[in-house]
Structures are given as C-alpha cells and as structure tokens.
Amino acid sequence: ATEKFMEAFDQIRENFVEVFRTLFTPDDQCDLILQDPNDPLESRIDITAKPKGKRPQSIDQLSGGEKSLTALALIFALYLLKPAPFCVLDEVDAPLDDNNLGKYSDLIKRFSEQSQFIIVTHRKVTMAAVEVAYGITMQQRGISMVVPFNFSEWEAAKN
Amino acid sequence: ATEKFMEAFDQIRENFVEVFRTLFTPDDQCDLILQDPNDPLESRIDITAKPKGKRPQSIDQLSGGEKSLTALALIFALYLLKPAPFCVLDEVDAPLDDNNLGKYSDLIKRFSEQSQFIIVTHRKVTMAAVEVAYGITMQQRGISMVVPFNFSEWEAAKN
Amino acid sequence: MRLQSIELKGFKSFAERTVIHFNQNMTGIIGPNGCGKSNIVDAIRWVLGEQKSSSLRLKKMDNLIFNGTQKRKPAGRAEVSLTFENTKNLLPTEFTTVVVTRILYREGSSEYRINNVPCRLKDISNLFLDTGIGSDSYAIIELSMIGDILKDKEHSRRRLFEQAA
Amino acid sequence: MRLQSIELKGFKSFAERTVIHFNQNMTGIIGPNGCGKSNIVDAIRWVLGEQKSSSLRLKKMDNLIFNGTQKRKPAGRAEVSLTFENTKNLLPTEFTTVVVTRILYREGSSEYRINNVPCRLKDISNLFLDTGIGSDSYAIIELSMIGDILKDKEHSRRRLFEQAA
Numbered sequence: 001a002t003e004k005f006m007e008a009f010d011q012i013r014e015n016f017v018e019v020f021r022t023l024f025t026p027d028d029q030c031d032l033i034l035q036d037p038n039d040p041l042e043s044r045i046d047i048t049a050k051p052k053g054k055r056p057q058s059i060d061q062l063s064g065g066e067k068s069l070t071a072l073a074l075i076f077a078l079y080l081l082k083p084a085p086f087c088v089l090d091e092v093d094a095p096l097d098d099n100n101l102g103k104y105s106d107l108i109k110r111f112s113e114q115s116q117f118i119i120v121t122h123r124k125v126t127m128a129a130v131e132v133a134y135g136i137t138m139q140q141r142g143i144s145m146v147v148p149f150n151f152s153e154w155e156a157a158k159n
Numbered sequence: 160a161t162e163k164f165m166e167a168f169d170q171i172r173e174n175f176v177e178v179f180r181t182l183f184t185p186d187d188q189c190d191l192i193l194q195d196p197n198d199p200l201e202s203r204i205d206i207t208a209k210p211k212g213k214r215p216q217s218i219d220q221l222s223g224g225e226k227s228l229t230a231l232a233l234i235f236a237l238y239l240l241k242p243a244p245f246c247v248l249d250e251v252d253a254p255l256d257d258n259n260l261g262k263y264s265d266l267i268k269r270f271s272e273q274s275q276f277i278i279v280t281h282r283k284v285t286m287a288a289v290e291v292a293y294g295i296t297m298q299q300r301g302i303s304m305v306v307p308f309n310f311s312e313w314e315a316a317k318n
Numbered sequence: 319m320r321l322q323s324i325e326l327k328g329f330k331s332f333a334e335r336t337v338i339h340f341n342q343n344m345t346g347i348i349g350p351n352g353c354g355k356s357n358i359v360d361a362i363r364w365v366l367g368e369q370k371s372s373s374l375r376l377k378k379m380d381n382l383i384f385n386g387t388q389k390r391k392p393a394g395r396a397e398v399s400l401t402f403e404n405t406k407n408l409l410p411t412e413f414t415t416v417v418v419t420r421i422l423y424r425e426g427s428s429e430y431r432i433n434n435v436p437c438r439l440k441d442i443s444n445l446f447l448d449t450g451i452g453s454d455s456y457a458i459i460e461l462s463m464i465g466d467i468l469k470d471k472e473h474s475r476r477r478l479f480e481q482a483a
Numbered sequence: 484m485r486l487q488s489i490e491l492k493g494f495k496s497f498a499e500r501t502v503i504h505f506n507q508n509m510t511g512i513i514g515p516n517g518c519g520k521s522n523i524v525d526a527i528r529w530v531l532g533e534q535k536s537s538s539l540r541l542k543k544m545d546n547l548i549f550n551g552t553q554k555r556k557p558a559g560r561a562e563v564s565l566t567f568e569n570t571k572n573l574l575p576t577e578f579t580t581v582v583v584t585r586i587l588y589r590e591g592s593s594e595y596r597i598n599n600v601p602c603r604l605k606d607i608s609n610l611f612l613d614t615g616i617g618s619d620s621y622a623i624i625e626l627s628m629i630g631d632i633l634k635d636k637e638h639s640r641r642r643l644f645e646q647a648a
C-alpha cells in the first residue's frame with residue numbers, strides 16, 4: 001500500500017510542477033513534500049510555491065490570487081492522475097486578474113478535451129472562453145429558471 | 160453600560176436595515192437579534208436576511224454574493240454609527256455580479272462624502288467608479304512599485 | 319462516460335421542473351448573485367450521494383426542498399435526475415444511457431432510482447466507484463475548497479490525495 | 484482628519500522607498516495578482532499598531548521585512564510612515580500634520596515615531612483612540628473578515644459591535 005501511495009504521490013508531484021508552471025512561468029519553483037517521509041500513509045503534505053522569482057517563507061505569504069492558482073494547480077495535478085469524466089468549477093476565478101483569467105480558461109480548454117467541464121462564473125473573460133452557456137434567472141421572485149445564453153450576442157447587444 | 164450598548168445596538172440595527180435595502184430592494188426584510196435579550200452585554204448577535212422575496216431559513220442558505228452584501232450592510236451599519244476618517248476595502252467586490260458592483264460603488268460614493276475610501280479591486284465596474292487610482296506593478300521580479308493609473312485612458316488604449 | 323443533462327424539480331430555488339443539457343466539452347453557467355447557480359452544483363452533489371447537510375449549505379437536509387415564496391407554497395418533495403451516456407462502459411451496467419434519480423419527501427422519506435428502477439443509495443455510490451466522481455470528489459471545486467486545501471483544514475489535502483491515489 | 488500619504492521602504496515586496504498619495508475621497512489601488520496591493524493594506528494595519536502576525540499573513544513578525552529576490556539582498560529593516568492632516572483636530576495634538584512611523588529591524592528591535600520624535604507603540608494607539616481607526620478597526624475590510632462575520636467566528640460580530648458602540 002505504501003508503495004502504491006508513493007507511486008501516486010510522485011506522479012501527482014510531477015503533475016503539480018507542470019501545471020504550476022503553466023499557471024505561472026516556466027522557470028518557477030514549487031514542490032509537494034511529505035512532512036514525515038518515514039510515515040507516508042499518515043504524514044501531512046506540505047506545499048511550497050515560489051512564483052516569479054519570489055522567495056516566500058510559506059504559502060501564507062502569497063497573495064490571494066497566487067494562493068488560488070497554487071491550490072488549483074494541486075487539484076488539477078490530482079485530476080491528471082485520475083481524470084474524472086466531468087468537473088464542476090464554481091466561481092474559482094473570483095480572485096484572479098484578467099491575465100490569470102486567461103491562463104485559467106486556457107488550462108480548462110486543454111483538459112476539456114478529455115473531460116466535460118461545467119463552469120460557473122461572473123467574469124467576462126471566462127464567459128468568452130466557454131462554448132455554450134446557460135443563464136440562470138429569477139424572473140418570478142425566488143424561483144430559478146434557465147435560459148440559453150450566447151456571450152458574443154449578449155456583448156454585441158450591450159454595445 | 161447596558162443602556163449605552165442597547166442604544167448603540169438599536170441604532171446599528173436601524174442602519175443595517177437601511178443599508179441592506181439599498182444593496183437589495185426597498186421592500187426586503189432583514190434584522191439583527193440578540194440571541195439572549197436578558198444578557199445584552201454577552202449575548203450572541205444573530206443576523207436574518209431575506210432578499211428579494213426569498214425566505215431562507217438562515218443566512219447560510221444565501222448565495223455567495225448575497226452573503227457578502229449582507230455582511231457589508233452590517234459593517235457599514237457600524238460605520239454609520241461612528242464613521243471612521245478613512246476606510247480600506249480589499250477586493251470585497253470579488254463575489255459580486257455586475258449589477259451589484261454598481262450598488263457597491265454607489266454606496267461607497269455616498270459614504271466617501273464623509274470619509275476617505277481606499278479601494279483595492281480587480282473589477283472594471285469598480286475601477287470606473289473611483290476618481291483616481293494607482294497601479295501597482297512588479298517590473299523588477301519580486302519588487303513592487305507604484306504608477307499612476309487612469310481608467311478611461313487605459314480603456315481607450317485597450318480598444 | 320459523458321454527462322448529458324440534469325433535471326431539477328422542487329430542489330432549493332428550482333420550484334419548477336428545469337432541465338439543463340451538458341452536451342459540450344465546456345458549459346458555462348452564468349447569472350446574477352442569488353439566482354441559483356450554486357444550487358445546481360449542490361444538486362449534482364446531492365444526486366451523487368452527498369449526505370452531509372453542511373456540504374450543501376443546509377442546517378438540515380429537508381431545507382433543500384423548495385421552501386416557498388410569498389406567492390407560492392413550499393414543495394412537497396425535491397427531485398433531481400442526472401443523465402449519463404455510458405460511453406466506454408465506464409459504468410458497470412449494460413445500459414448505454416444511465417439516469418440516476420434521488421427524491422426527498424418533506425415527511426422525511428427518500429427514494430433512489432437507476433433508470434427509474436428503485437434502488438438503495440449504496441447502489442448509486444457503487445455505480446460511480448472508481449470513476450473519480452462522487453459527492454466528495456476532487457472534481458467538484460469551489461472557493462471554500464481552495465481555502466481548505468491552502469490551510470489544510472482537517473487533513474483535506476491528505477483526503478484528496480487518497481481519493482486520487 | 485484626512486489621510487495624506489503612505490510611505491513604505493523594506494516592507495514586504497516594497498523594497499524601494501515608495502510613496503502613495505491619498506488626496507481624493509476615493510482612491511483605487513489596482514494591479515495584477517501578487518503585485519503588492521494587499522501588502523499596502525498590511526502596511527497601514529502595521530503602522531497603526533497591529534501586533535498579531537497572523538493578521539498580517541505572517542508566520543512571524545520579521546517576515547514582513549523585504550526578504551530579497553534572486554537579484555537583490557534582503558533589507559535590514561522595514562519602515563512605514565502614514566501622514567495625516569489633522570483637520571477638525573480629531574487627533575489630540577496641536578500639530579496640523581501628523582506623521583506616524585514604525586520601524587522593525589531584522590535583529591528584532593522596533594522604533595516608533597510621531598512627527599519624527601521617538602515614542603512608544605502605546606502613544607500611537609492612544610493618538611487614534613476614539614477615532615474608529617486602529618489596527619483592529621471595522622474600517623479595514625477584506626474578504627476573510629466578511630467570512631468571519633457570517634460564521635461569527637470567535638464572536639467576531641460581538642467584538643465589532645463593541646468597537647463601534
């Protein structure tokens with residue numbers, strides 16, 4: 001069991017570095033470390049992340065957006081080991097700036113070739129990246145309903 | 160001391176209803192309730208909020224954006240009792256949709272007549288509402304610096 | 319396996335029978351604050367077997383039944399169905415289309431169905447075992463989960479690793 | 484009282500001496516993720532007397548001194564100054580302009596100054612007593628505080644009420 005876990009752990013670690021470098025820059029450092037290497041099945045798992053030449057003493061020192069991207073890199077590292085048939089992302093792009101919104105949607109586009117992605121968002125950059133969207137509204141007070149939504153038509157109508 | 164607290168509590172409660180109705184709609188219900196009215200100085204303070212004709216059994220049932228607006232209404236209710244000379248808001252508009260972003264910046268414009276507001280944001284609607292802004296960048300890796308920023312010029316340059 | 323559609327009726331703010339199709343590789347769900355987007359995510363979790371009311375933002379499970387508005391009475395039950403195309407036979411069944419249904423009645427009883435045939439919750443969980451999908455899956459991601467991973471709340475990192483490994 | 488400007492040097496990512504003016508009623512601070520916006524908010528808290536390292540996103544206080552990059556050595560100290568116009572004589576001093584300064588040296592010692600005259604941290608806290616401004620004020624608002632209010636984490640609602648009342 002330990003061997004099986006360590007194999008998976010090493011693969012996840014490799015995926016983490018790869019996705020992290022996609023969300024930040026190709027020469028950025030990050031790592032996943034077993035706090036107690038002698039007890040892999042129970043040990044805490046530590047994350048180190050050093051985006052863009054910075055040297056934070058812990059991930060707590062990172063900014064709100066940097067933390068979100070780091071956590072997303074870890075989640076997708078797990079996903080790459082065992083891709084689920086579909087993924088639901090509920091407004092995880094809220095803390096991201098416009099540039100990182102682009103990286104987020106590029107990452108999802110890449111993974112959506114093997115899994116279906118359902119993406120809830122308020123951000124226009126993300127809306128522009130999805131193929132099809134449904135608008136949820138409450139025309140009657142307190143009752144939700146669905147309408148089809150097309151970002152390009154909606155944006156054209158706004159201008 | 161109890162009397163002083165109760166006076167303040169009643170005023171805050173009144174302010175809360177007023178700000179809540181500005182952020183939602185004028186006929187929405189909300190309340191602040193002392194869980195133990197016999198022990199006002201120690202009692203927990205409960206919040207009820209019923210936006211737009213809904214009847215949530217507790218504020219936990221509200222959406223992410225509705226919860227943020229409710230908490231902001233409470234913070235500004237306290238502020239109205241004792242306005243601080245300046246207020247700093249760090250990306251509290253992250254969970255809000257475009258319509259609510261407008262309400263958020265209208266509320267701040269109103270209060271900024273008596274206090275100075277420093278607003279950190281990623282959202283364009285909020286950027287368009289502030290009079291002056293400073294851009295923070297890291298031209299040298301890992302070192303922050305400030306540049307003046309003008310939303311209308313930047314937007315014009317983008318298009 | 320491919321997700322095809324979700325159908326909600328009486329589930330949280332979805333008082334009326336509502337169907338959303340997920341034919342694309344990427345489907346967006348958009349709308350104003352409080353309109354019901356996260357309720358759809360809760361519905362997906364619930365029909366896949368979520369049993370913790372706190373994970374569904376509820377104080378108790380029956381709070382997920384449409385609780386009425388000023389103009390409309392509360393619903394008597396909540397029903398959610400998730401329809402899959404069983405491509406690659408990922409699901410251990412000979413059907414090409416699989417519909418998973420969960421119903422909660424206001425008086426407290428529950429029903430579970432696979433292709434409209436009554437079954438136990440256990441049968442639904444077993445259907446998805448090893449697919450990476452489940453109510454507790456790393457495939458349903460929201461901001462609070464991001465926060466938990468960063469603070470490693472209650473060994474959440476550990477648990478995610480064990481699910482994937 | 485009106486805020487005029489903040490000056491940072493060696494504080495977190497602000498290695499160089501940086502001045503930001505706050506003459507307007509509303510001043511925006513914008514920029515990409517990780518560029519230093521929240522660090523400015525931390526600097527305001529710190530110079531007003533914040534003593535909890537966790538409120539400044541630090542494991543220990545000396546982590547707030549610029550810790551260097553690949554191309555630049557760590558700073559020997561962090562210094563932040565906040566300048567106020569003492570309109571309406573809100574601050575209990577005869578000066579019309581008040582500059583509050585806090586310095587932390589890497590070896591651990593601290594300095595505090597009002598208008599460049601050394602003083603104790605207590606003198607800075609007393610200056611702002613009753614103005615509604617302080618490191619723990621309801622006037623410095625961020626998303627985590629919104630979350631704490633909603634969950635009423637550690638009686639945070641109670642404490643906010645007591646500050647305002």
Ligand SMILES: Nc1ncnc2c1ncn2[C@@H]1O[C@H](COP(=O)(O)OP(=O)(O)OP(=O)(O)O)[C@@H](O)[C@H]1O
Nearest residue numbers: 222223224330351352353354355356357383384385
């Ligand atoms: N049992 C129920 N009956 C009726 N309405 C409910 C029920 N449970 C929750 N709601 C309502 O659903 C709304 C929340 O919807 P939801 O969380 O899906 O919003 P959202 O679209 O995700 O919004 P946001 O963008 O702010 O996250 C709340 O206003 C709540 O009152």
Ligand SMILES: Nc1ncnc2c1ncn2[C@@H]1O[C@H](COP(=O)(O)OP(=O)(O)OP(=O)(O)O)[C@@H](O)[C@H]1O
Nearest residue numbers: 063064065495516517518519520521522548549550
């Ligand atoms: N002592 C320090 N020395 C150098 N850099 C530091 C120090 N402490 C923090 N930083 C860096 O400052 C950056 C965080 O800045 P900050 O939190 O202000 O970003 P932000 O602009 O608020 O971003 P976001 O929009 O994502 O919230 C981190 O990348 C961190 O590495």
Ligand SMILES: [Mg+2]
Nearest residue numbers: 222223355356
């Ligand atoms: Mg939501």
Ligand SMILES: [Mg+2]
Nearest residue numbers: 063064520521
């Ligand atoms: Mg920040």
